[in-house]
Amino acid sequence: MVWIAGIDGCKAGWIAAILDLAEAAQPTLRVVPRLADLIDTDLAPALIAVDMPIGLPDRIGGSGRGPEQLVRALLGQRRSSVFSIPARTAVEADDYSEACRLALATSQPPRKVSQQGFHLFPRIREIDALLRAEPPLCDRVYEVHPELAFATMRGAPLSHPKKIRGKINPAGMAERQALLVAAGIPSETIRARPPRGAAADDALDALAALVVARHILAGRGKPFPDPPRRDSHGLPIAIWTYRPDHPPAQNFDHQDTAMTDSPVPRLMIEAAAQRIAGHARITPVMRLGTGAFDSAGDISLKLECLQHAGSFKTRGAFNNLLSLEVPAAGVAAASGGNHGAAVAFAARARGVKATIFVPEISPAAKIEAIRRFGAEVVIGGAQYDDAQAACDRFVAETGALKIHPFAAKETIAGQGTLGREWAGQEPDLDTVLVAVGGGGLISGIAAWFAGTKVKVVGVEPEGSRALQAALEAKAPIDVTVASVAADSLGARNVGPLVYEVCKDTVDRVALVPDTAITQAQVTLWRDFRLAVEPGGAAALGALLCGAYKPAPGERLGVLVCGANVDLTKLAALLA
Structure with a gap:
């Protein structure tokens, strides 16, 4: 077993978020009175990231140790969360007055010790004694800071403090919880009652440290300073974070253009993630490895087909509502079905009336799902665009709020949370394959990955190619629609908003025949017992038929995005 841990101090000692990498299970939270109680066991973690100062200089210049001064510059309004730690002699003092006297004598300009910093001294002395007694531990124990970890996850300083005047700030907690979810920490772990002796914010800080530990173990650690300094006892003096796929702006007080110039900037997706946390599921990634499906790539499947209401559309629906x-x-x-089911599901959860217009081509299974979630269903014409026209007339007559499946920033930002979540689960992705209908999904995912190394490749049926046509024409244009996946990938025109997002962020579009789509449906059922609709299987179809061929070793994520399948038709394919 390979264990890693993120650790924070707490009232009862130390709270540890422990993860078994071999089993890929969810983290467990545990409180121990002494740090040695965790290290001196059969389950001793291979790497520990701890929110506690390590390495104590003999003299201090400026406002604290070098790492503290460097990190504060990255945290904006959260800079005050980084306490100034004095020289070793002051930390070793048991009396506050004596600690202040020694701190004044060993700092330039002279600085006393803060009361908050003084309360940390017993914990600092504990970890200092442990590392000095066992120097090899320095190779697997790293100092981190939760606010730096969260800022790295977000790509900018946090907007809200976790406490205001000593009391928990719900907005700050929600912001941190959403970032942990996107980093791959299960929501049930995040929202679980912390162990006795620890507070809820202690648990979040330990989980943030765990996120950093995972990245350090993978070779993506980033120390401040780089390289770390050493104190007179050989202990490292550095605060660690990691190198994200989405590099933060050089100056966090001014957002970079990649985050703000897009019609749907990354900050909008961040806000959506915080908004829908707890409403949309965190869907799993299935890692298949190199050679899966006889390809040269290192393949994984993102199983968004397990989302509430059977598709990714639930994210955008909740963000709108x-x-x-x-x-x-x-x-x-x-809706062709999935968007309607998602809106109906979200509306029911919010206690809101929903009216869904569907085309005649919508499968009975999708219409039944919409009705099951309590919405009124209206057949609005032969094709999707006919249903949209009927919906528009209804909105004009009644004043209802229209929730568009793709041509709305709120929808795209909601779908973009999938990309954000995916990046946290699979930080080493090279390419993602994403099915395209109206383009709301690929717009959100591409907006999130914009400016990173990750290529976003769209997948469309040969008979329904609205995005490729728009990219070729350099403007959204109408196309004819004829595909086995037309009920979900059958938009005639992606519209100006989707085009504006995708024209600079989508690497290319791969076209797949209907036979590849149905082959992917069969493969997903045969090999994984996943019942997936044609549109949800289209991205895998591109891999199976060679419309997209990964390079050797290319880390390719394939999105499986919809499960609202007509079981009678699926059974016929399998016969």
């Missing part, structure tokens, strides 16, 4: 004011007439949407 939680962002916008809903009138008495409720909400209305046009």
Whole structure:
């Protein structure tokens, strides 16, 4: 077993978030009175990231140790969370007055010790004694700071403090919880009651340290300073974070253009992630490894087909409902099925009336799902665009809030949370394959990965190629639609918003025949017992038929995005 841990001090001693990498299980939280109680066991972690100063200089110049001065510059309004730690002699003092006297004598300009910093001294002395007694531990124990970890996850300093005047700030906790979810920490772990002797914010800090530990173990650690200094006892003096896929701006007080110039900037997706946390599921990644499906790539599947209501659309639906004011007439949407089911699901959860317009081509299974979630279903014409026109008329007549499946920033930002979540689960991805209908999903994912090394490749049926046509024409244009996946990937036109997002962020579009789509459906059922609709299987179809061929060793993520399949038709394919 390979264990790693993120550790923070708490009232009862230390709280540890421990993860068994071999089993890929969810982290466990544990409180121990002494740090040695965790290290001196059969389950001693291979790497520990701890929120406690390590390495004590003999003299201090400026406001604390070098790492503290460097890190504060990255944290904006959260800079005060980094305490100034004095020289070793002051930390070793048991009396506050004596600690202040020694700190004044060993600092330039002279600085006393803060009361908050003094309360940390017993914990600092404990870890200092442990590392000095066992120097090899320095190779696997790293100092981290939660606010730096969260800022790295976000790509910018946090917006809200976790406490205000000593009391928990719900907005700050929600912001940190959303970032941990996106980093791959299960929501049930994040929201679980902390162990006795630790507070909820202690648990979040330990989990943030665990995220950094995972990256350090993978070789992505980043120390401040780089390289770390050493104190007179040989202990490292550095605060560690990691090198993210999305590099933060050089000056956090001014957002970089990659985060703000897009029609749907990354900050909008961040806000959506915080908004929908607890409403949308964190869906798993299935890692298949090199050679899967007879390809040269290192393949994984992102199983968004396990999302509430059977598809990624739930993310955008909740972001709309939680962002916008809903009138008495409720909400209305046009849908081939999945968007309608998602809006119906979210509306029911929020106690809102929903009216869903569907085309005649919508599968009975999807219509039944919409009705099951309590929405009124209206057949609005032969194709999706006909249903959208009927929906628009209804909105004009009743004043209902229209929730568009792709041509709305709230929808795209909601779908973008999938990309954000995926990046946290698979930080080493090279390429992602994403099915395209109207383009809301690929727009959100591409907006999140914009400016990173990750290539976003769209996958469209040969008979329904609205995005490729728009990219070729350099403007959104109408296309004819004829595909086995037309009920979910059958938009005639992606529209100007999707085009503006995708024209600079989507690497290319791969076209797949219907036979490849149905082959992917069969493969997903045969090999993994996943019942997936045609549109949800299209991205895998591109890999199976060679429409996209990964390079040797290329880390390729394939999105499986919809499970609202007509079981009768699936059974016929399998016969």
